[in-house]
Amino acid sequence: MNQRNNTEEYLKKLVKLVYDQIKSGEVPEISIKSRTKENIVLDSLLGVWKYGDQEIRRNARKMDGAQFLAKSLYSIQFILDMLKESKSSTLREMYYISEGWKDYKFESQDESNLLVEDMEVISELMREDFHLRPEENGASIIGNITLEEKNRKGEFKRINCRDDVGDSGYTIPYNVEDEKLHLISQDADMILAMETGGMFDRLVENRFDEDFRAVLVHLKGQPARSTRRLLKRMNEEMHLPVYVFTDGDPWSFRIYASIAYGAIKTAHISHWLAVPTAEYLGITATDILSYDLPTDVLTDKDIAALNSELQDPRFNTEFWRSEIETMLKIGKKAEQQALAKYGLNFVTDTYLPEKLNLRS
Amino acid sequence: MPKKTETESYRQVSVSEFFEKNRHMLGFDSLQKSLFMMVKEAVDNSLDACEESGTTPEISVEISPLKDDLYEVKVLDNGPGIERSIVPKVFGQLLYGSRFHVLKQSRGQQGIGITAAILYGQSTSGEPSIITTRRKVDSVAYKFVLGIDIKNNVANVHSEDPVIWPHESGTEICIKAKGRYVTGRQSIFEYLKELAVVNPNAKISFTDPEGKKFIFEKTIDEPSKPPKATKPHPYGVEIGDIMGICADSSESSLENVLINAFSRISRATALEILEKSGIEPGTPPHSIDKVRAESIIRGINSTKLMPPSGESLSPISEKFIRTGMLSVYGEHKPSFYGRPVTGRVAIYKGNPFSVETGMVYGGALPVDQPILILRYANKVPLLFHPGSCAITKAISETDWRQFGFEQKQGKGVPYGPAIIMVHVFGPRLPYTSESKEAIAPVDEITEAVKYAIKMELKQLRRFNSRAERNKKMGEKFNLVSTVIPEIARKSSEILSMEMPDCRVVISKIANVVFVRETFREKDGNKYSVTEVINYTMNPISMNLKIVFRNGDLDKKIEDLGMSEKFVYEHTEPLNQSDEAEYYFTGINPVLVQGADELPSDWGLKGVEAYESEE
Numbered sequence: 001m002n003q004r005n006n007t008e009e010y011l012k013k014l015v016k017l018v019y020d021q022i023k024s025g026e027v028p029e030i031s032i033k034s035r036t037k038e039n040i041v042l043d044s045l046l047g048v049w050k051y052g053d054q055e056i057r058r059n060a061r062k063m064d065g066a067q068f069l070a071k072s073l074y075s076i077q078f079i080l081d082m083l084k085e086s087k088s089s090t091l092r093e094m095y096y097i098s099e100g101w102k103d104y105k106f107e108s109q110d111e112s113n114l115l116v117e118d119m120e121v122i123s124e125l126m127r128e129d130f131h132l133r134p135e136e137n138g139a140s141i142i143g144n145i146t147l148e149e150k151n152r153k154g155e156f157k158r159i160n161c162r163d164d165v166g167d168s169g170y171t172i173p174y175n176v177e178d179e180k181l182h183l184i185s186q187d188a189d190m191i192l193a194m195e196t197g198g199m200f201d202r203l204v205e206n207r208f209d210e211d212f213r214a215v216l217v218h219l220k221g222q223p224a225r226s227t228r229r230l231l232k233r234m235n236e237e238m239h240l241p242v243y244v245f246t247d248g249d250p251w252s253f254r255i256y257a258s259i260a261y262g263a264i265k266t267a268h269i270s271h272w273l274a275v276p277t278a279e280y281l282g283i284t285a286t287d288i289l290s291y292d293l294p295t296d297v298l299t300d301k302d303i304a305a306l307n308s309e310l311q312d313p314r315f316n317t318e319f320w321r322s323e324i325e326t327m328l329k330i331g332k333k334a335e336q337q338a339l340a341k342y343g344l345n346f347v348t349d350t351y352l353p354e355k356l357n358l359r360s
Numbered sequence: 361m362p363k364k365t366e367t368e369s370y371r372q373v374s375v376s377e378f379f380e381k382n383r384h385m386l387g388f389d390s391l392q393k394s395l396f397m398m399v400k401e402a403v404d405n406s407l408d409a410c411e412e413s414g415t416t417p418e419i420s421v422e423i424s425p426l427k428d429d430l431y432e433v434k435v436l437d438n439g440p441g442i443e444r445s446i447v448p449k450v451f452g453q454l455l456y457g458s459r460f461h462v463l464k465q466s467r468g469q470q471g472i473g474i475t476a477a478i479l480y481g482q483s484t485s486g487e488p489s490i491i492t493t494r495r496k497v498d499s500v501a502y503k504f505v506l507g508i509d510i511k512n513n514v515a516n517v518h519s520e521d522p523v524i525w526p527h528e529s530g531t532e533i534c535i536k537a538k539g540r541y542v543t544g545r546q547s548i549f550e551y552l553k554e555l556a557v558v559n560p561n562a563k564i565s566f567t568d569p570e571g572k573k574f575i576f577e578k579t580i581d582e583p584s585k586p587p588k589a590t591k592p593h594p595y596g597v598e599i600g601d602i603m604g605i606c607a608d609s610s611e612s613s614l615e616n617v618l619i620n621a622f623s624r625i626s627r628a629t630a631l632e633i634l635e636k637s638g639i640e641p642g643t644p645p646h647s648i649d650k651v652r653a654e655s656i657i658r659g660i661n662s663t664k665l666m667p668p669s670g671e672s673l674s675p676i677s678e679k680f681i682r683t684g685m686l687s688v689y690g691e692h693k694p695s696f697y698g699r700p701v702t703g704r705v706a707i708y709k710g711n712p713f714s715v716e717t718g719m720v721y722g723g724a725l726p727v728d729q730p731i732l733i734l735r736y737a738n739k740v741p742l743l744f745h746p747g748s749c750a751i752t753k754a755i756s757e758t759d760w761r762q763f764g765f766e767q768k769q770g771k772g773v774p775y776g777p778a779i780i781m782v783h784v785f786g787p788r789l790p791y792t793s794e795s796k797e798a799i800a801p802v803d804e805i806t807e808a809v810k811y812a813i814k815m816e817l818k819q820l821r822r823f824n825s826r827a828e829r830n831k832k833m834g835e836k837f838n839l840v841s842t843v844i845p846e847i848a849r850k851s852s853e854i855l856s857m858e859m860p861d862c863r864v865v866i867s868k869i870a871n872v873v874f875v876r877e878t879f880r881e882k883d884g885n886k887y888s889v890t891e892v893i894n895y896t897m898n899p900i901s902m903n904l905k906i907v908f909r910n911g912d913l914d915k916k917i918e919d920l921g922m923s924e925k926f927v928y929e930h931t932e933p934l935n936q937s938d939e940a941e942y943y944f945t946g947i948n949p950v951l952v953q954g955a956d957e958l959p960s961d962w963g964l965k966g967v968e969a970y971e972s973e974e
Contacts, residue, residue, distance in 0.1 A: 012854065012855065015851050015854045015855055016851075016855060018847065018851045019848075019851040019852060019855055019857065019860060021865075022844075022847070022848045022851070022860045022862050022865050023860040023861070025864035025865060025868070026865070027865055027868055027869060028847060028865070060839075060843070060844060060847060060865070060869065061869050062839075063835055063836075063838075063839050063843070066839055066843040066844060066847065067843065069847050070843055070846050070847050070850065073847060073850040073851055073854065074850065076854060077850065077853070077854050080854065103842070103843075103846075104846070
């Protein structure tokens, strides 16, 4: 109840700001921290990247700024109504509900998602406070870790993520906070988070979780907030080191960065999501050369992404600069499954042990 | 040409016999083309006849399949009809026809066309043609069954009978001939459709071989003005012409021949020409030989003469082009109708000619296709040989890219959503062949066409930049008139507070006076509504001139307050594509959007000045 009042107060304060501006004859304007890679700075205390002080002003002088303000007001009204009725909705539902806002409806779900993130940044609240949730993205876990998840009846049900689940593992819910999910115990040495389902299945089949006492997490591409949040909780509360195993291309580097450093889009909650000690075990340009892996040629988009990463402060380390520059030089990228060139067991028998040794 | 002494050894060849052997010269060079040519010749004659007699044409064309590749072509008009005694000559004798010896702009092939059609029918089907014609003064029609005596170039009349006919006047021609019916760009249907564009006063109906009937209704009920006959202009006259005219003349002196047989020669100029030619004014005309004729031409060319008058020219007219394009191509819902442009009178080989153009643009017309070019010569659609025609050449040599079209390196037929019609008209236009299917691409004509096209395209540019400006203005208008009040309303609603006054904010963002036209539908008519809204911080006054197609009116706006609106609803309904233009005085121009400052020479020049001359 308290949280609800708090959220309502924050949102109404924002509306009042716009209202007062109009009343005093000022063109309505809202300042938002700039959400670009030029405006992220390292929080040295927490070891994660957060937004800096640069702000952009969205004002009603031009059509898109005015549309942004109008759509924000419609969204706020929708959120306030939900709070009042103790309802919640998915981001996608909100996108469809906006159909009824006619001239102020969202053009795409990307637009509504971005607006919700903007509102998080402005209000310093989280979308959960707005009673908005993402769609299930169903990232999964297999490993000797025991949790309690609150079911629909409101009871906490205990689950061991190795013994109580099938081959596809335990599915991570969208809410992984303590009110929904208790972390009970673990008997493992590390967490290994994988980009692709194929590699997840390979490691499950090869019993890597048992042989190497690893908790396997399938990221399903760019990981959802809840996946990153759970990684962080397992890392902090269960003291498990996190390793990230991805393809070797610019997009995979970004997956790792969003886990370890915080994502540019959600840097306002990096302290909540990022695991600054996470280590990169994915394919590197050096791996491509030293293991002589089968490759694909970099596309124009890949090259642009790599060059953009060279400007990204999160990648401004010796390791990343050298790997990115090498990848640009050889003009090649490789998938994690390219390791199968040396047989199905190569990844579990040779590649991962070698990489883990190198790290520790 | 054979020498005179050898003539005896050559067998006499009649004109008919010659054309029978050289059909292709008249356009009868394939089965599909022949069917087309028969319709064209008959319809062209019908239109000429209606024009000369001041009738609004009603023409019906019917093609019926007989067997194999044999067809019956039937063309009926409501023209004046033909006096029965000259029917055999008009239809049965090549080179007969009043037009051949007079300098006059006309559609038909100067006495060759329709006879060639009958001749073609006769030689491919073996059957004579049937002509039924009636004049208003006659109580019955006369039905002729008529073929052609090829050897002697005369009609071979099989029968001639008075018949009862339901039509008050008119002519029907019915020819059986071999042919092939096709559809598409070079078809009878397309020809009639393009005729409908330039003859909005004609009702043209067409029944195709499957019995499907198409009708182009008339949208204007006034006859076309017939062209006038004129004397030749001296510039461009050739030696043979001078010798011929002098030989035929009944004048007593060369001086009088020059004055009476040519246009633009007064007594003074006649004397000047003859002085420069070194020939006595009183010289008898019959004594003019080749050498003297050459001297006269030199004399003419070194004398300054007035250019030929445009009297003999018969334009389609702006009104007809506009109405015709609207009714035939209105289905594409074009966003822009160019005002037809009429070029100035130009001269080729002493004969006057001019150019008219019309254009429709945008709407549902395809963007990624070549523009559709409608070519006309003396009101006749040209469907064949576009590549060798002066009109296509002029279009291809004009750079259309600056007007928003795609065109490879600024050459060739451009791509874009446009239909352009070009009409070249004048007596004795140069054609690429006897069958008059393309206008010879001589520089004089190509340049004149280019000039008219550029005038047409300039209007398009004006339209496009206005459309662009309107779009920007529309966005800003929408911003301040809708979105800002909505932000104010929504925020007050969420807070359960009173709606704030947003006029100051609106004025801060817009800081202009909007002049805009909206439309209101009432009883199936569209009315123009003018709105002036003051989105500046202070009250404004201005004089607004609203220009409609058929006139303009002045409105005085005084002390219009912040966010106040002035509304004027026009009392006369609009035509489909009309838009008002707005001009203002009495206010700082930077404050006004949607109207232009009134030009200082307003009333001296008028807005239509760009249409006519350089």
